[in-house]
Amino acid sequence: MTKERKTNRMSSSADKRRSAGPGSHILRTASARSVANPVAGSTKDGAVNAGNAVGSSSSNNNNIIAPPPRAQLGVVSVAGVSPVLGDEGPKPGDTGGGAATQKERETHGGASGSGTGGSNRKETDGQRIALLETELAVMEDEFARELDRLSRKESETATFWQGRVARAEDKARAACGEMEALEAECVELRAQVRGLKEFVSTSTRTDGQSATSDEVFGEGAARLGNGLQNWVIVHFRRAKIDFGKASEDELEELAALVPMYEELAAAAKVHLLQSFVSRVLVEMVFGAYFVGLSPEQARQFRDVEETLRSYSSEEAVNQWRSTTLTLLRREAGDKMHSETDAATERVIERINRVLDGITDIKTTDARDQALRALIVSAIDLGRLLAVQKAVFGVFMPEIVPHQQTMFDPATMEDVGGEDEETLSQRDICCVTFPGIMKRGDETGRMLAYRNIIAKATVLCSPE
Missing domain, CATH: 1.20.5 (Single alpha-helices involved in coiled-coils or other helix-helix interfaces)
Structure with a gap:
C-alpha cells in the first residue's frame, strides 16, 4: 500500500515536470528563498527534498522518466551544495532576518565602492x-x-x-x-x-641784311591793331561826339580821312575814331620813305631811287634800297633820334587836334603816353618793312560816299568776326586798321607775285 502511493506520487511528479517544460521543474521544487540565494537556500527542507528525490530515484529507476540534462544539472547543483555549518536557514521566529543581513552587506559594499570610485576620480x-x-x-x-x-x-x-x-x-x-x-x-x-x-x-649774305619772316610782320601788325583798339576804347568809350563845336579845318581833315564820318558817329563811334587814327598812321608813318629822315633827305633818296630805276632793273633797285636803309637803321639810329621824336610829336598833335575838336574829352598826359607808344611801334614796323628786298606796302581801302565798296575775303576781315561766306555780298562802311601786302620774294625778284601778309580790318554795313 505504501509502495503504490509512492509510485503514484512519483508519476504525478514526473507529469508535472514534463508539463512545466525543460529547465523549469527544479525552480518549482525549490522555494523562493532558495532561488534568491542558492547558498542560503540549502535549508533543511531543501536537503530533505533532495534526499527524497535521490532516494526515490535509486529505488524506482525503472518507473521514473529521466529528466532532461539541464534539469539534472540543476538538481545536482542544488543537491550537491553542502549545507553551511550553523546555517540552518531561517527559523520560524526570524521573519525577514535574511533580508536585513543582505541589506547590510549591500550598504557596506556600496560605501566601500563609492569611496574607491571617488579616489579613482581624483587621480584621473x-x-x-x-x-x-x-x-x-x-x-x-x-x-x-x-x-x-x-x-x-x-x-x-x-x-x-x-x-x-x-x-x-x-x-x-x-x-x-x-x-x-x-x-x-x-x-x-x-x-x-x-x-x-x-x-x-x-x-x-653779301649785303649784311637780316632776314625777317612774313610771320613777324603779321604778328607786328596784329599787335599794333589790338593796341590801337584798346587805346580808343579806354579813352573814348564814354565820349560824346559833337561835330557842331569842331572847326571847319578839323571837319575837312576828318572828311578827307573818313568820308562817311557822319553815318558812323551814331552807330559806330569807336570804329570811327579807330579808323581816323589808322588813316593818320598810314599817311604819316607807313607812307613815309623812312621815318627819321628829314623831308628834304627823304626827297633826295626818292630821287636817287627813281634815277636808278631808269638805269637798272627792279631787282637791283630793291637791293640798293634795302642795303642803304639797313645801313641807316643800324648806324644812324642815334643821329635820326631827334627827327624821329619830332615826327612822333607831329602825329600826336594832329590826332589830338581833331579828336579834341569833335569830342567832349580833352587830352591828358596818360592818353598821350599811350598814343606815343603806339606811334613808336608803328615806326619800328614801318622801318622793318622798308629795309626788306621785297616790296612791302600798307594798304587801306578807300570808302567813298554814295559808292559801294564790297567786302573782299582775300584782303579783308570783318571786325565782328562774322563768317566770310555771309559777308561776300555786303559792302563795307569803315576800315578800322590797314593790311600789309608783299610784292616779290626775299631777293627782290618776281615782283608780279603778291601775297597778303595781314588783312585789313573792316566794318561791314548791316544787312
Missing part, C-alpha cells in the same frame, strides 16, 4: 590637469617660437624694402642730376646751333 582629474598643463606649456613654447620667427621675418622684410627704396632714391637723384646736366647741355647746344645759323646767314 589630477592626471588630466597635469596633461593639460603640459600641453599648455608646449603651446606657449610654440607660440613664442612662431612669434620670434614672424618678428625676424618682418624685420628682414622691412630691411629689404628700406634698402630697395634707398637704392631707388639714389637712382632717382642720379637720374635727376643727369637730366639737369642734359638740359643744360641742350640749352648750350641750342645756343651753339643758333650762333652757327646766324654765322652762316651773315656769311652767305
Whole structure:
C-alpha cells in the first residue's frame, strides 16, 4: 500500500515536470528563498527534498522518466551544495532576518565602492590637469617660437624694402642730376646751333641784311591793331561826339580821312575814331620813305631811287634800297633820334587836334603816353618793312560816299568776326586798321607775285 502511493506520487511528479517544460521543474521544487540565494537556500527542507528525490530515484529507476540534462544539472547543483555549518536557514521566529543581513552587506559594499570610485576620480582629474598643463606649456613654447620667427621675418622684410627704396632714391637723384646736366647741355647746344645759323646767314649774305619772316610782320601788325583798339576804347568809350563845336579845318581833315564820318558817329563811334587814327598812321608813318629822315633827305633818296630805276632793273633797285636803309637803321639810329621824336610829336598833335575838336574829352598826359607808344611801334614796323628786298606796302581801302565798296575775303576781315561766306555780298562802311601786302620774294625778284601778309580790318554795313 505504501509502495503504490509512492509510485503514484512519483508519476504525478514526473507529469508535472514534463508539463512545466525543460529547465523549469527544479525552480518549482525549490522555494523562493532558495532561488534568491542558492547558498542560503540549502535549508533543511531543501536537503530533505533532495534526499527524497535521490532516494526515490535509486529505488524506482525503472518507473521514473529521466529528466532532461539541464534539469539534472540543476538538481545536482542544488543537491550537491553542502549545507553551511550553523546555517540552518531561517527559523520560524526570524521573519525577514535574511533580508536585513543582505541589506547590510549591500550598504557596506556600496560605501566601500563609492569611496574607491571617488579616489579613482581624483587621480584621473589630477592626471588630466597635469596633461593639460603640459600641453599648455608646449603651446606657449610654440607660440613664442612662431612669434620670434614672424618678428625676424618682418624685420628682414622691412630691411629689404628700406634698402630697395634707398637704392631707388639714389637712382632717382642720379637720374635727376643727369637730366639737369642734359638740359643744360641742350640749352648750350641750342645756343651753339643758333650762333652757327646766324654765322652762316651773315656769311652767305653779301649785303649784311637780316632776314625777317612774313610771320613777324603779321604778328607786328596784329599787335599794333589790338593796341590801337584798346587805346580808343579806354579813352573814348564814354565820349560824346559833337561835330557842331569842331572847326571847319578839323571837319575837312576828318572828311578827307573818313568820308562817311557822319553815318558812323551814331552807330559806330569807336570804329570811327579807330579808323581816323589808322588813316593818320598810314599817311604819316607807313607812307613815309623812312621815318627819321628829314623831308628834304627823304626827297633826295626818292630821287636817287627813281634815277636808278631808269638805269637798272627792279631787282637791283630793291637791293640798293634795302642795303642803304639797313645801313641807316643800324648806324644812324642815334643821329635820326631827334627827327624821329619830332615826327612822333607831329602825329600826336594832329590826332589830338581833331579828336579834341569833335569830342567832349580833352587830352591828358596818360592818353598821350599811350598814343606815343603806339606811334613808336608803328615806326619800328614801318622801318622793318622798308629795309626788306621785297616790296612791302600798307594798304587801306578807300570808302567813298554814295559808292559801294564790297567786302573782299582775300584782303579783308570783318571786325565782328562774322563768317566770310555771309559777308561776300555786303559792302563795307569803315576800315578800322590797314593790311600789309608783299610784292616779290626775299631777293627782290618776281615782283608780279603778291601775297597778303595781314588783312585789313573792316566794318561791314548791316544787312
